[in-house]
Amino acid sequence: MLLRCRVPLATFDLDVGVSFDARVTAIFGPSGSGKTTLLDAIAGLREIAAGEIEVGGKTLFSSARKINLPPQRRNLGYVPQEGALFPHLSVRRNILFGSERNSRVTDAKMMSIEHVLEVLEISHLLQRSVTELSGGEAQRVALARAILSRPQLLLLDEPLAALDVGLKEKILPYLARVRDEFGVPMIYVTHNITEVLALADWVLVIRSGRLMAQGLPAETLTSSRALRAIPEEELENVFTVEFIDSDKPAGRSRVRLSSGAEIFVPYLPVSAGRTLQVRVRADDILLGTQRPEGISAGNILPGTVRAIDIVDDQALVRVDAREIFCVRLTAGAVIRLALRVGSSVFLIIKTRSFRIL
Amino acid sequence: MIFSADTWQITLFSISVGLASTLLILPFGIILAWLFARKEWPLKSVVETTVLLPLVMPPVSTGLILLKIFGRRSPLGEWLYQRGFEIVFNWKGVLIAMAVMSFPLLVRSVRTSFAEVNPRLEQIAASLGASPLKIFFVITIPLAYKGIVAGALLAFSRALGEFGATILVAGNIPGRTQTLSLAIYNFVQLGKDADAYVLLGITVVLAFSFVWLSEWLLRGRQNA
Numbered sequence: 117m118l119l120r121c122r123v124p125l126a127t128f129d130l131d132v133g134v135s136f137d138a139r140v141t142a143i144f145g146p147s148g149s150g151k152t153t154l155l156d157a158i159a160g161l162r163e164i165a166a167g168e169i170e171v172g173g174k175t176l177f178s179s180a181r182k183i184n185l186p187p188q189r190r191n192l193g194y195v196p197q198e199g200a201l202f203p204h205l206s207v208r209r210n211i212l213f214g215s216e217r218n219s220r221v222t223d224a225k226m227m228s229i230e231h232v233l234e235v236l237e238i239s240h241l242l243q244r245s246v247t248e249l250s251g252g253e254a255q256r257v258a259l260a261r262a263i264l265s266r267p268q269l270l271l272l273d274e275p276l277a278a279l280d281v282g283l284k285e286k287i288l289p290y291l292a293r294v295r296d297e298f299g300v301p302m303i304y305v306t307h308n309i310t311e312v313l314a315l316a317d318w319v320l321v322i323r324s325g326r327l328m329a330q331g332l333p334a335e336t337l338t339s340s341r342a343l344r345a346i347p348e349e350e351l352e353n354v355f356t357v358e359f360i361d362s363d364k365p366a367g368r369s370r371v372r373l374s375s376g377a378e379i380f381v382p383y384l385p386v387s388a389g390r391t392l393q394v395r396v397r398a399d400d401i402l403l404g405t406q407r408p409e410g411i412s413a414g415n416i417l418p419g420t421v422r423a424i425d426i427v428d429d430q431a432l433v434r435v436d437a438r439e440i441f442c443v444r445l446t447a448g449a450v451i452r453l454a455l456r457v458g459s460s461v462f463l464i465i466k467t468r469s470f471r472i473l
Numbered sequence: 474m475i476f477s478a479d480t481w482q483i484t485l486f487s488i489s490v491g492l493a494s495t496l497l498i499l500p501f502g503i504i505l506a507w508l509f510a511r512k513e514w515p516l517k518s519v520v521e522t523t524v525l526l527p528l529v530m531p532p533v534s535t536g537l538i539l540l541k542i543f544g545r546r547s548p549l550g551e552w553l554y555q556r557g558f559e560i561v562f563n564w565k566g567v568l569i570a571m572a573v574m575s576f577p578l579l580v581r582s583v584r585t586s587f588a589e590v591n592p593r594l595e596q597i598a599a600s601l602g603a604s605p606l607k608i609f610f611v612i613t614i615p616l617a618y619k620g621i622v623a624g625a626l627l628a629f630s631r632a633l634g635e636f637g638a639t640i641l642v643a644g645n646i647p648g649r650t651q652t653l654s655l656a657i658y659n660f661v662q663l664g665k666d667a668d669a670y671v672l673l674g675i676t677v678v679l680a681f682s683f684v685w686l687s688e689w690l691l692r693g694r695q696n697a
Contacts, residue, residue: 159596159600160600161599187596187600188600190600193600200597202598203616213598213601213603214601261601
């Protein structure tokens, strides 16, 4: 997918030129950085001064060749931030609104209506009025509507931003299921690092309409350039883990990271073999140069320092403990411990510092 | 029956021509209101102002303009007359006067309700593949339904109350162009106060019904 466009805005020109090919591409940046504008430009809902937009080999817009497909013919599924369900139509009619578009396409993607409803767990809502839905339900209905229009690309604009924290964590797995079940590429706009790490294969960091960095999420979001774009943002590590066993009295569960390393997370009553995502804040990881003894923390992982980025008074240390962990320290701690690339260290993480997604 | 045949005739005539006038202007009003609310085009403000003129101009002035446009001595009036259409001094004149006088009220009301429809919904419908026509009929019109009904009722009420333009374009001919408003005026002039009061009562009942009906429709829609 090729994206090169310039969109004049009130305070700055959105100017992005990038080419990428990933299942889920996150566009990450603070509010007001032009993320929604970019999606609108791709969807053909906003005028572009100059540039070129190409999705799956099909040119949607080209100022040089004077091509500007109307939104109807771009074949994209747009889920805007507010959901934008049609308030006068039932859930069923909302969901089926775009389904005529590609009804002749018989694809092997299993995008039957029943299957989509099942994956998003909204079958029971069909007869409801849209106004009776909760925030999380409305987002899933909007997602189903977009998927059932059988788009060649899904555009998701902060689908979790309007939800409260508890609900966010419930919807995130649905997005992961959409990614895994339907094979539709997605562009996912967010200002939340956890969402990027949990869902995306590729990330574009934009700020004030400019592309600051792009690359693999875990690396890019911990780079100093990305941090400059989002200094106030909370930094987290997200891992996909396989559940091994649980010890209820001890209050903890044992899980295996994809590298094979095992860690303890807070107790969860799920069956062995189930995969989950867990996260831990970069601020919640201690770093020692010797193996500590007599402490309460459940996870002590040996590793090697791979990179140190100092941004103002903070230091971001990337440690390879069979899995890359990003640790945020004060700049002074790096000096006190005499950390450098290649240093052997121990990561100390409380069991309860891990959160289940 | 306490009403005379004349009273019935006048009432039915007013209602049917008023209804015809409202139905006649409804499609034009909706399209124009949509063009005002959603599109930018050259001379838009000039057209907007012109459409609103009958609302602020003395109705008699509007009537005089219509008489000059449709009268048999005007090019248009002559052209129509030669093809068997005579507009002035018959029911068609009443219709034209009512239509022109109530049009601005319809357009204003519908325009406001179109402007209140979130354009984002129309954009998303477009990105889901809906044609402009489908968006208009499946999204915009149903969401603006309240304002369209309210505008139509307002236009109908205004049509029934029309006086100044009607009397110039259609005259005040009993049994041919006499509406409720014209008849009340006529009876009062002739000192037939009792007859005027009967018609007055009818206008009050009609007005009450329409206001009540529009309120009921709007309430019903909210509960739906």
